[in-house]
């Protein structure tokens with residue numbers, strides 16, 4: 001084939017692919033349950049933007065929309081620019097409804113518009129319209145009533161890879177909420193749009209470790225000072241009181257550090273603090289909570305399960321130590337220095 005012909009052939013292939021996707025979206029057997037207008041054909045998130053501008057804006061700024069372009073994910077030692085084909089499915093998925101929801105379902109890789117990452121169609125397209133937890137809607141996008149879209153079963157095909165849904169199931173009832181949406185897609189008021197009156201929607205920004213407000217709800221700290229052999233002892237207890245899974249969740253790329261720095265009269269640390277708990281110790285007393293990489297032999301998983309607590313005990317000499325600074329730090333990768341971490345909680349205690 002000559003070059004122009006080859007290009008033409010490629011274009012034809014691409015159009016063919018797009019048409020195949022569209023045909024699939026319409027579904028051979030499915031018809032929308034509302035007797036609305038003839039459904040539109042959709043190929044990408046862009047097709048939703050004109051009528052769902054508010055949702056689109058939130059999604060566009062989310063980690064979901066970034067899943068295929070994320071430089072950390074594309075690194076040579078990660079997906080290697082997605083040359084590792086096994087990595088494509090969850091980061092640029094076809095609609096999950098195609099293969100059913102739940103923990104056992106398989107996610108397949110999408111061939112088109114991969115740069116959109118986890119797109120609108122991935123979560124909503126059922127093949128016969130857009131999955132909605134509301135019944136009786138009618139619109140050109142053919143909303144279909146599928147209550148399971150609001151359940152953990154929607155998140156499970158991708159998010160149980162690191163057991164998040166299993167952990168949610170084992171969580172104390174007061175933390176579980178009705179599903180992941182409770183904390184990650186809270187209700188938001190939507191302004192009128194595309195002929196629809198104002199209504200209550202769900203935030204689409206996949207808020208997680210990038211959201212300080214959510215992080216501050218994840219844990220609580222309590223303190224106790226007691227007598228100790230040859231001095232006194234400060235005990236700091238951290239409780240996973242605001243997630244319905246391990247803290248930090250999911251990824252091996254996250255770490256939460258509980259740090260205690262003893263301060264003398266001038267604010268300097270009087271000698272090195274002693275770490276009496278399990279975990280890693282830096283220059284200060286420290287407990288690290290983290291799910292280690294597979295290749296990090298000898299390291300144990302120190303994530304805190306939902307509702308559970310861990311205590312860091314620090315021995316001090318009351319004549320030297322005047323106060324203690326206690327920090328709960330969230331790190332998007334375990335290798336960043338404390339200065340670059342998100343400070344979730346900072347407390348100064350008089351000793």
Ligand code: HEC
Nearest residue numbers: 042047048051120124130131132134137138139140141143
């Ligand atoms: C031409 C305008 C239009 C386009 C394009 C459109 N929608 Fe809609 N969609 C609507 C309207 C209007 C409603 C509300 C219908 C009602 O209130 O009865 C709606 C409802 C929905 C619902 C249910 C909302 C709820 O409250 O539960 C979902 C989900 C949805 N659309 C997803 C999508 C997705 C995903 C796309 C792109 C693939 C899309 N829509 C494209 C107009 C549109």
Ligand code: HEC
Nearest residue numbers: 063067070090091093154155158180184206207208209210
């Ligand atoms: C089709 C696969 C898929 C589905 C379905 C899915 N996710 Fe995700 N999600 C991902 C991927 C992939 C990432 C990581 C993107 C990245 O960081 O590059 C992610 C990231 C996240 C994050 C982390 C954001 C951050 O700051 O790193 C949260 C929170 C999240 N998803 C919540 C949910 C919830 C809740 C559901 C169900 C309503 C859900 N996801 C459904 C694939 C999916």
Ligand code: HEC
Nearest residue numbers: 048052055056059118119120123132133134149150201202
């Ligand atoms: C990670 C999965 C996921 C992605 C990606 C996603 N949604 Fe949703 N969406 C949901 C869930 C879950 C709900 C809540 C279902 C319910 O309660 O009706 C929802 C609700 C909605 C609603 C009704 C509530 C509201 O906030 O207005 C609309 C409309 C909607 N989505 C459109 C879209 C559009 C358009 C996109 C892309 C720009 C998109 N969604 C991307 C999972 C997703």
Ligand code: HEC
Nearest residue numbers: 155159165168176180183208209218242243244247248249
């Ligand atoms: C009670 C509230 C709550 C519920 C319910 C909940 N989460 Fe979370 N989630 C959090 C908080 C708080 C964080 C931030 C701290 C952390 O990483 O654990 C978080 C973090 C995450 C992260 C990591 C974000 C990041 O930036 O790395 C993912 C992924 C996630 N949750 C998925 C889920 C899924 C999937 C479900 C449902 C099976 C769920 N969560 C249920 C509160 C909740």
Ligand code: HEC
Nearest residue numbers: 072073078079086087089090157158159161162250251253
């Ligand atoms: C079964 C679905 C699935 C597959 C397959 C998958 N991922 Fe992910 N990936 C996720 C989800 C969900 C997240 C976000 C929450 C978490 O870390 O579990 C994520 C997050 C990540 C992150 C962290 C991004 C951040 O912002 O910190 C990296 C890096 C990553 N994946 C790399 C890979 C690599 C490399 C492969 C292939 C070997 C791969 N993924 C295959 C679902 C998947």
